[in-house]
Amino acid sequence: MSDTAPAAAALNHWNRLIQLAAASGSYADCLRLYAGSLLATDIRGDASTFPSLAKSCAALRLPGLGRAIHARAFLAGTAVSRDAFVRTALIDMYAKCGRLPDARRLFDETPRSSRTLVAWNCMVSAYGRSSQMDEAIAVFNAMRRAEVRPSGSTLVGLLSGCADSVSARNIGACLYGYSVKSGLDADLLVLNSVLTMLIRGNQLDTAQSLFDRVENKSVVTWTAMASGYLQAKDCVKVFDLFRAMRVTEQSMDSVVLINLTAAATLFGNVLVAKGVHALVIKGGFQFQDDLAASLVNLYTRCGDPLAAKEVFDSVHCKNAVLWTSMLNGYVKCGCPDKALESFDAMLCARVEPNRATLLAVLSACANLGSPNLGHKVEEHVIAIGLQSDLQVSTGLIDMHCKCGSIQHARKIFDSVSNRDLAIWSAMINGYACNGKGSEALTLFSEMQNKGIQPDAIVFTHVLTACSHSGLVDEGLNCFHRMTVEYGIKPSIEHYMCMMDLLSKAGHLSGAMKFFKEMPVQLRNQVLAPLIGAHKAHGVDSSIDIVSLELLNLDPQDSSHCVLISNMLSCLGEWKKARNYRRLISKQGLVKKPGWSYIELGA
Template sequence: MQFAPRRKWNLLIKSSNKDGFFLESLDLYSSLLKSGCHGDHLTFTFVVKACAQLASLWSGRKVQSHVILLGFQSDVFVQTSLLDMYSKCSSLSEARQLFDEMPSKSVVSWNSMISAYAKEFQTQESFRHFNEMRSCCFRPTSSTCVSLVSGCSGSTSALQQGQSVHCFGTKLGFHSDLRLWNSILTMYVRFNLIDDAISLFDSMKERSAITYTTIFGGYAKLGDCLMVLNLFNQIRLKQIGLDAIVFVNLISSCALLGRLLIASSVLSLLIRNGLDCEPNVAAAVVNMFAKCGDIFSARKFFDSVTKKDVLLWTSMIGGYVHADLSRTALDLFEDMISTDLPPNKITIITILSACAAIGSLSAAEQIFEHIDAYGFKSDLQTQTSLIHMYCKCGCLERAEEIFNALSHKDLAAWSSMINCYAFNGKGEESLALFKEMLKDKSIKPDAVVFTDVLSACNHYGLVEEGLKFFTSMQLQYGIEPSKEHYSCMVDLLSRAGYIDSSLEFISRVPVQLRSQLWTPFLSALRTSNGAQLENILPNRWEVESESTGNHVLLAGISASLGKWKDARDFRMSIDKRGLRKEAGWSRTELYS
């Protein structure tokens, strides 16, 4: 074998590449060298391709040194292969250096360089090379367009450039290139332009499994669960291969729908297709059953999986938190730790939310030890979750300590600390911190932080401040008020004694949200004087709803006015409507 002619070695290496045995290709090349032969331009093209497929930068550099020693550095095919290899190994600087030194360039060379920048999402550089390529009189191919579109991500300008490629591809007549249209379809889904993606999908005469999978994911992102189910049925009728990605999107939609019967049917399909134990799929199934309110089935499926990864454990822990079984979530977390499987950041954040839900400081301290042990202590998201957890546990000092120690504070960190002060009745400190945050012009407040600010105004009775923030939220920051914002304002005005202003405010709220604002209003009324109650109570039928709390409040208000018949009627209506008053509960933690 070692004396076989070079042509035979080339055929062996080429065949090995074709079969996907890239390590064997490198071994064959090594044997070729040991036999006393050296490669030619075809040998180097095949071997460099193997290095690229293995993402072996060290092997690729070694082969390039052989190329230079044997004088093949001017061969355009060898140079292009090396350029493609450096691109696939994410060595952009070496790819660029090689490209600049090439004595002659082909369309493939330009495409490789454009692809290299696109893979690193350096959109401006990829388009700069595209324009330079055209100025050098090279005609772009559909592969050029695919590379350009794949690198369009993140910014509005990148989207606009991607849309220009769509127009350019149409102009050049690439209508039949399915790979290009699939790339453009993926780009539109990535930018959440689902309507544009659907329009493109409908216009496509040819579709592949990738086409259906992409638009399937688009409908899933849109939250159109019924369309996801409809499209899934189309995929099955067309006998398109069902892969894990399709099922993850389908399962996510079932979780949003919350229909247990459909969830059970999906699980049967998964088992039939042999995908039920795929890591991403298994975790999604657990999440689906938890969101459908069947935590028992979620745990049953979890226990059936023999090889549990961190994603599956995290999904089951999150399922218990979602089902308000945070103590069980903590126990499961300890079971996970006992298997010597290290948690990831999402696991830690999920279990911190469990500690926050039950307000257990002792559990919080145990989790804090795990955070330190697994190296998440400096992670900003984890630190923000810690602030939230200590807030719910009533340990304001620890939350302040963590917040003040942060070297960089994003909106989530500021929001958590502002909420912490508001939650613990420190309205003045909460507002002071919000004003301090506004000094950082790089941070734009969102709807969540304004909810915390309005809540702080409410706890502190700052009516004028609350009105000012509510107005600036809309006019200055363009945030549309939600139910939470309206509730804070109604509570603030009512508790401050501005009953008429509160009623006027409720009358201006969108009708679909108005019925949900009577609970804070009625709660505040209980502390008002009798004359005000006497004037307002005749409108009681307007405030009745399916809320048990509203009926109880109305009964209490009627009783305080001596209207015992009305009080009895409100109490009786709870039974007539089949409503049930949830029992209150409290928790006391004992320390030895």
């Protein structure tokens, strides 16, 4: 006894340290204590040692080390390797590390009498997380057959899988019915899972009804409902929900504020943005990377890049997400040069750009039309190994096309084997913008032959190609196929392309037909090509192409007033034309000047 007592005392000491480290979330320290200290003393560990080690491997997602821990538990003896808590911890570790076959093998090897409720829940949750709902339900049914009573955690694991799988929503409804029947619907975690499932299934009214019935709402309940309103783009209801939440004195977390920031982004008002920003500061969350990035996005969407830059500068340790938000903000605010300056600063700060960063930079290069800068960014893409990424390839094609390097863009396009609709669309648009209408139509036909169905955006590019190249018959055919064969409702972009195509070709009767078929509120946006055609072909002033409703459609827009004035001059209505010119001065309207970039030393 004198030999074993010190060893047992030492093991108990190390077990307490290991358990305390795991319980406090210091998972790396927990593993270091075992590997660097306990093993060095030649103590193998017991049933109290390995659950905390498995938990640490699960939290850090270290399946290789977890397998080694499993082996050590096996070597520690039968009493340890067959202990119910050790086996449950190992099953949970394999499941959370994405090693489902290993988790299932260990679960099946565990005697039925040793399968704890936690072990059953681990398997159910693991299958639910991976959207393998058939397997999850099979384990759930086996659990009931084994007369193990499911808990709230069991249903949460199942419902999480139903929320992520469209085909499993009916199963989710049945599970909710089971929760009501078994009394588990009183568990707030279950109700929150049902609420999330309903919201992701676009059943907002049902979700609202359930939300109203929940008495003791947690912050998760409120944020789940807010995410539903955001999904429906109803920012007003998000603000109303937030006010109701404040009345209940429910504490806020960063997720609540991110939802509020997203709602303010939809609202697009700077004053609202500043109010949300004040709440973030009041809550002490202003230095969190995710919230700082949301605020940067909010201010740039509201057209205030200076405020966005202030938020950006206030964060000392900037990560790639925050840098990317600032880059995207500059691009959206029409400041591509500043976006590229920020990218250089990001590289100098030794922050590794990710895919989203490079897409923002490529967009900035495309907006600048700078082939030199574009090639430099492409070199960086190749250096970090993202040239095979489908989205990055699409961005490169778009950038090279807008910089006039159409052949290089086609070379990248041809190198991609798994082309999606976006990359076909980018290449077709590239040909369209560079006046290569025939090539665009050929590529469009090739895309359809590959079985890829075009959407409204692709048709906009094809019609643009026809417009720029004067392909009237092809344009009319594409428009007809879009509306009749594919059932796509024409947008203002489609009408613009057709009006431009027909007007430039002198087909005024066809242009007038399209003009009259358009909704009145869209007509002022397509007047330019129609007026230009009337001027070019010397059309008689008796032709009435506008109504009084159209003349007064947008009197606060200076470009609209100038356009109407030019049109009236064309029709010989000089007095009315002067009145519209005076309206610009009287209302203090300013006509936005055009601008262009030139690249020196190119």
